[in-house]
Amino acid sequence: MKIKTLIISWAFVGILAVTGVVSAKEPIDPIMPVKDINLAQVELGKKLYFDPRLSKSGFISCNSCHNLSMGGTDNLKTSIGHNWQQGPINAPTVLNSSMNVAQFWDGRAADLKEQAGGPIASPGEMAFTHTLAIEVLESIPQYVTEFKLVFGTDNINIDHVTQAIAEFEKTLVTPNSRFDQWLLGDKDALTEEELAGYQLFKKSGCVICHNGAAVGGNSFQKMGVLEPYEAKSPAEGLSAVTGKESDHFKFKVPTLRNVELTYPYFHDGEAETLTEAVDVMGRLQLGKEFTQDENASIVAFLKTLTGDQPSFTFPILPPSTDKTPQPKPFE
Amino acid sequence: MKIKTLIISWAFVGILAVTGVVSAKEPIDPIMPVKDINLAQVELGKKLYFDPRLSKSGFISCNSCHNLSMGGTDNLKTSIGHNWQQGPINAPTVLNSSMNVAQFWDGRAADLKEQAGGPIASPGEMAFTHTLAIEVLESIPQYVTEFKLVFGTDNINIDHVTQAIAEFEKTLVTPNSRFDQWLLGDKDALTEEELAGYQLFKKSGCVICHNGAAVGGNSFQKMGVLEPYEAKSPAEGLSAVTGKESDHFKFKVPTLRNVELTYPYFHDGEAETLTEAVDVMGRLQLGKEFTQDENASIVAFLKTLTGDQPSFTFPILPPSTDKTPQPKPFE
Numbered sequence: 001m002k003i004k005t006l007i008i009s010w011a012f013v014g015i016l017a018v019t020g021v022v023s024a025k026e027p028i029d030p031i032m033p034v035k036d037i038n039l040a041q042v043e044l045g046k047k048l049y050f051d052p053r054l055s056k057s058g059f060i061s062c063n064s065c066h067n068l069s070m071g072g073t074d075n076l077k078t079s080i081g082h083n084w085q086q087g088p089i090n091a092p093t094v095l096n097s098s099m100n101v102a103q104f105w106d107g108r109a110a111d112l113k114e115q116a117g118g119p120i121a122s123p124g125e126m127a128f129t130h131t132l133a134i135e136v137l138e139s140i141p142q143y144v145t146e147f148k149l150v151f152g153t154d155n156i157n158i159d160h161v162t163q164a165i166a167e168f169e170k171t172l173v174t175p176n177s178r179f180d181q182w183l184l185g186d187k188d189a190l191t192e193e194e195l196a197g198y199q200l201f202k203k204s205g206c207v208i209c210h211n212g213a214a215v216g217g218n219s220f221q222k223m224g225v226l227e228p229y230e231a232k233s234p235a236e237g238l239s240a241v242t243g244k245e246s247d248h249f250k251f252k253v254p255t256l257r258n259v260e261l262t263y264p265y266f267h268d269g270e271a272e273t274l275t276e277a278v279d280v281m282g283r284l285q286l287g288k289e290f291t292q293d294e295n296a297s298i299v300a301f302l303k304t305l306t307g308d309q310p311s312f313t314f315p316i317l318p319p320s321t322d323k324t325p326q327p328k329p330f331e
Numbered sequence: 332m333k334i335k336t337l338i339i340s341w342a343f344v345g346i347l348a349v350t351g352v353v354s355a356k357e358p359i360d361p362i363m364p365v366k367d368i369n370l371a372q373v374e375l376g377k378k379l380y381f382d383p384r385l386s387k388s389g390f391i392s393c394n395s396c397h398n399l400s401m402g403g404t405d406n407l408k409t410s411i412g413h414n415w416q417q418g419p420i421n422a423p424t425v426l427n428s429s430m431n432v433a434q435f436w437d438g439r440a441a442d443l444k445e446q447a448g449g450p451i452a453s454p455g456e457m458a459f460t461h462t463l464a465i466e467v468l469e470s471i472p473q474y475v476t477e478f479k480l481v482f483g484t485d486n487i488n489i490d491h492v493t494q495a496i497a498e499f500e501k502t503l504v505t506p507n508s509r510f511d512q513w514l515l516g517d518k519d520a521l522t523e524e525e526l527a528g529y530q531l532f533k534k535s536g537c538v539i540c541h542n543g544a545a546v547g548g549n550s551f552q553k554m555g556v557l558e559p560y561e562a563k564s565p566a567e568g569l570s571a572v573t574g575k576e577s578d579h580f581k582f583k584v585p586t587l588r589n590v591e592l593t594y595p596y597f598h599d600g601e602a603e604t605l606t607e608a609v610d611v612m613g614r615l616q617l618g619k620e621f622t623q624d625e626n627a628s629i630v631a632f633l634k635t636l637t638g639d640q641p642s643f644t645f646p647i648l649p650p651s652t653d654k655t656p657q658p659k660p661f662e
């Protein structure tokens with residue numbers, strides 16, 4: 001529905017945009033600050049997000065692969081898991097991930113809460129089990145007290161854990177990018193080149209998939225429409241979830257928010273630079289060969305999507321006790 | 332010198348302490364807040380401390396093994412290095428490490444600046460080289476600008492890098508523990524059991540090595556004086572640095588500040604609990620078998636040494652560019 005409306009209002013939007021008039025009809029919406037958050041859950045979730053004791057080794061936390069110092073990613077092609085296993089897919093950014101239509105590249109988790117439980121129990125990632133993770137948390141009095149305070153329960157369960165992590169992740173939005181400043185009426189926020197890049201981004205069709213507040217994240221699309229994409233990853237995409245042949249090699253369209261920080265690109269991480277990513281996307285998805293100047297202007301526009309990064313105090317974790325099960329990094 | 336003075340003033344100190352009178356003669360000094368710091372270096376050093384691009388893999392930072400969420404350690408027996416290599420020794424805490432007589436368990440680095448360069452280039456740890464690390468930093472314009480601002484130089488070198496990291500580490504002190512509150516005159520800051528534990532800590536001789544502001548860190552002592560210690564680590568101690576047979580199996584006495592957070596204990600990390608560590612130390616170093624109650628009171632005292640943990644905003648790292656050498660996690 002949205003896409004149809006977009007296409008119809010194309011020329012109109014374009015005219016408004018080039019003249020610098022801010023229009024409610026732009027296909028990209030500004031990132032809004034977080035509202036309606038449970039702050040106690042956020043504080044607990046922040047600790048859990050940074051706590052490597054949710055992994056078998058005691059070494060890997062959520063932040064290991066979704067590093068909030070680095071655009072909410074690990075900036076590796078594919079991630080490093082327990083025992084230095086090489087992951088099959090590029091770690092998507094956690095920034096603005098609450099806006100995704102579903103979680104993971106293939107959408108196999110409905111929301112952040114469901115997602116958060118995945119890596120903990122994945123043998124190639126944190127290699128733990130939910131039961132063992134809960135045993136660790138229940139052995140730590142400060143956690144027991146905090147879970148009781150936040151959830152009113154004497155027994156910690158994985159639902160509380162993932163709920164708190166998800167609530168923290170909801171705070172990880174990045175408003176106030178230069179592009180959003182422009183959207184919100186500051187016509188000097190973008191340079192001419194950046195604005196031209198945005199026009200080209202719209203005119204070429206990039207915006208058909210990369211739209212909305214997250215500039216993506218709201219649909220699944222086939223990787224390689226007009227030319228096939230030779231992936232380095234074994235991931236098969238949405239069909240792994242739906243079982244439909246027609247969903248084969250469809251992946252969630254990644255957000256382009258903070259894309260300057262979330263290199264390398266694509267689900268297999270094979271595009272090292274934005275220049276390369278724009279070139280490949282143009283050819284494979286749109287059948288377009290961007291000139292060097294066109295490519296550069298789109299890249300210039302994309303870099304205006306870097307917003308204010310989450311700013312928070314580094315959490316201090318409650319210490320283990322004599323009863324806490326020991327991590328097992330080398331077993 | 333200091334130790335001699337201590338022993339002479341023993342009875343006197345003891346009497347003052349049990350009566351709750353604060354005395355300048357206590358063998359432990361309070362941790363003082365940081366003074367005379369170069370704040371610009373600290374801010375740069377904080378980024379570098381958290382930057383995994385100083386490792387070959389792009390995955391391991393200083394904070395990986397000296398985690399400031401977890402008492403400045405990794406809470407593992409021995410650390411995990413590049414390609415999940417098992418380190419030979421327990422990662423010592425970075426907290427209050429500026430007070431150490433030298434760095435590393437065997438004192439092979441004179442100071443924090445010298446220490447900081449070690450793990451970057453160690454094949455079993457970050458597995459990089461100083462040259463490659465500098466190449467990475469010089470490819471990142473925001474770093475180039477910040478180094479120029481802080482050090483007034485156009486060329487980044489490893490001395491700048493380690494100087495900035497060391498300056499950040501100097502801020503990682505933990506004042507205001509309950510024990511320090513007591514030292515500073517609040518006689519209600521400790522319970523009777525904790526105070527009894529402190530008296531026993533002094534009377535039994537623990538304080539002969541664990542003294543000063545860091546409650547350790549200022550001398551090298553043989554591990555296993557009255558009974559041999561069967562270490563799980565191949566480390567030979569100070570003799571590796573001095574070449575003297577008499578220094579064999581001498582290790583830097585670890586700080587007991589925040590010891591509640593820095594488990595497991597000893598240079599091989601084989602003591603999982605404070606109870607075990609106190610028991611082993613009593614027998615091997617002092618020829619004493621502490622009763623269960625005595626052990627418990629010493630442990631209670633040790634837990635009063637947990638100070639205010641460093642509180643800071645999680646750093647946002649400047650992004651790599653198209654020219655930045657790629658990390659090589661799987662080579």
